[in-house]
Amino acid sequence: MDNRCVGVFDSGLGGLTCVKEIMKLLPYESIVYFGDTGRVPYGTRSAETIIKYTESDIRFLKQFDPKLIIIACGTASSTALEYVKDRFDVNIMGVVAPSAAAASSLTENGKIGVIGTNGSINSGKYEQYLKSLNKDLQVYSKACPMFVPLVENGYLDSKVTYMIAQEYLAPLMDAGVDTIILGCTHYPLIKKVISDIVGQHVALIDPGKETALYARSTIDAHEVDPAGKEPEYKFYISDFVDNFSHTASMFLQKEISGNIEKINIENYMV
């Protein structure tokens, strides 16, 4: 038995979509979340900067002696995980491998679409993982940089979101994909728009859910905290953004409660 917490971080508050799934699947695990709201977004930045920011996020979470650190951010997972995983003596996982595994086992025609930020798509990491699982898979990637601002500004079900999604998804539809990885924490919030456009026969992979499932199987059976123990949830952010509670509860799908504290993430840079 290991009472230590699970650490989760994201470039902002979107990673709470993953926390929501962990709370559901591992209801007795204590969670420490860090949202880098003072430096969000990561998806538009260079690989070098994404790695630098990811390192400081891990350094911050390491203080809590977590049994596992989950990079809930599609951009940081695809761009920085490989670099950081051997540089810290803590178990670190990202959202790419679980999502790729799910897509690879779900697809019937072998054609998989991947959508994400510029950073995620430029890294080519989803495609690389998918091909390592099955070299015959055909992968079609498309950066969708407008989706994050649309979600963050509440355009979840509006005509402009449909118009922009139509434009982004057209090449994936033309290619005939039967499975799409929603490679960014924000995208599950416009899952209905995406599904309306691509049709219900196309499976949409939610990385938060797949990552929580993967985390449950990763944490050794003996390490799962025993049923009955009250889990502790701690939330840290690097900036108190406008509308914090509203945005957080949009991703968490319930009111955020517990300890919420602002920290200086610059103190964790070397």
Next chain:
Amino acid sequence: MDNRCVGVFDSGLGGLTCVKEIMKLLPYESIVYFGDTGRVPYGTRSAETIIKYTESDIRFLKQFDPKLIIIACGTASSTALEYVKDRFDVNIMGVVAPSAAAASSLTENGKIGVIGTNGSINSGKYEQYLKSLNKDLQVYSKACPMFVPLVENGYLDSKVTYMIAQEYLAPLMDAGVDTIILGCTHYPLIKKVISDIVGQHVALIDPGKETALYARSTIDAHEVDPAGKEPEYKFYISDFVDNFSHTASMFLQKEISGNIEKINIENYMV
């Protein structure tokens, strides 16, 4: 005569719209520009964080011993200028005062609209400046958070931009403003969309242009570098973002040339 440079900074590359005007109006001045591309955007962050970032930007530029530092960012000008201007022994100006002065002298019906980021609008600084110039002015402010991502993703003249602009500008039109301050560096790039919606009888104030005019009048006549001297332009950024040259030249309206260097802005925090 003062051969020292003019320092200009912005949260990202949008401030180059102001640099463009300075190059035009003060063609013999050397310019050092810093674009905080590693922490962009400022407009969604808290006042505390905007001030912290602005202080480090000024600390970086101060090294070049500038005769004047121009905050070309609407958010930093409205949120941080008042706080920082007496804390550094260098002449610092922002975009709010020049834009407000221009609007106040242009309006005929005394009704002025202000559009900007959430940070700028929440600060209330434009309204405060306008009222200090003429307490009878009626000011209508509206945050337009989708405009920056639309511009940065090239939706300069597209239907979605018209739809979102229509939504944002409706309350200003209903109020009957005859003058609108484009309170963010990015907005002049969609001036045509805005003008098509509000009509040509509404004057649109470009802060970059007004600020350059103001800078020319601020720099003492003796301090203007003599015609004939070749100006030096230096550009610094905190991250090499994708499409850097393309985005920079979109704002500068010409190819960016000269020294472009990436720096660690974290080294300038205290």
